[in-house]
Amino acid sequence: MTYACSHCPLENMASVSELYDVGWEEMRDKLRKWREDNSRNSEQIVDVGEELISDHASKLGDDVWIIYEQVMIAALDCSRDDLALTCLQELRKQFPDSHRVKRLTGMRLEALERYDEANKHYDAILEDDPTNTAARKRKISILKAQGKNGEAIRELNEYLEQFVGDQEAWHELSELYINEHDYGKAAFCLEELMMTNPHNHLYCEQYAEVKYTQGGLENLELSRKYFSQALRLNNRNMRALFGLYMGSGRSKTFASVSPQAGLDTEQQAF
């Protein structure tokens, strides 16, 4: 969903450094932290990054290039094509033949919904380097953006046959299957993730939710087991706690919490 807000021109707003009383080093470090955490707080990245590169680019040394990339992607996320283009042009000047920059060019075209042109860029990268996973994933993202979930699923399955250890891809596939209501296959993806990440409470909890949704006595048993497992791994996971409560209620045909009896049938049929 494109961001609907109008962006205030920077001249009318206090600068980030004034508002938060920070120097350029702190801004640079904050950007690094967000990179490492892979957080998608694009509005903040744009606010901090834009000021950093316009006022302090010369002090950043070699860091400036990765910051340009980070700010460019965040700018695309906020519909700030002006800023994205500025960053992209700097990167193109510095790295004229880079696949990584070519991918960014493709992403900008995606943001402008020029999907055919974007695909051409990614195909060119793949011709040069068939193992380039980033380009393949972007092509799948385009399918998703166009609402072609079926094709996206097919392509992602093919990708995973080659790159079976890609956790991000397995999770993306589970999300796509959930959106298509194909809970069996979503469960399979989450099983893969749980095998390789046995201590991740979120995967256990999501798996339990999928099992609960599939319904039937066996699946409810499994969902209770995995909600419990999620709670063992993290006893503050509220979804797991509630899920366990609700699952136990259903298995025992416990009286509904709600005063409206109608909701009982809703529980059965959902």
Place this chain on the structure above:
Amino acid sequence: MGEVELSCRAYVKMYLHACLFPRCSVNGLLLSSSSSAGGAVCVTDCVPLLHSHLSLAPITQLALTQVDVWCSQTQQRIVGYYQANACTSDSSPTPCALKIADKIAEQFDGAVLLMLDGSKMSPDYRVPPIVMYERKDSRWTLKDKHTIMLRQWEEIRDVASQMLDSGDHSLLVDFDSHLDDITRDWTNQKLNSKIAELCSPVNGNI
């Protein structure tokens, strides 16, 4: 079927919910505090529910149950369901939207299904970016636009834009956020007060 009126509070919260999670599909419940008179439904409030895994059952059921209990304590009832899809090019109801709306319709005859049209959500849009469905002959059909009322639309639109620009949408708590931090209030009392301040009291059904 009868008329449906959307209050300022309900519209603004739905709009802010969609803006808070622009990359996700979001959904929520529509509530009414007045008993329907002559088939007319007045949506006075809404409860934002989820922004992830809309089609998974346990959390949706939990939320429906909790909202239901809250409604019976506050003389409100669930009269509809709203959803905004992540993919702005497609604002048609998903299977899970239809399922949940069906459940609501079992409890309330004049239930409505509201889809937010992402492609029409910009601050200066002249018509409300909503598509409403009603239940006719066991199917959800498009509601006649003339039976949907949003009093003082321009004012409501401006309130929504103003709150978005000043970052108030980050105050909104949906059920998902409540589960991430159980202390956060999914009934959004604080936000309701802010909206009430901005909406003119003339818009009676705040």
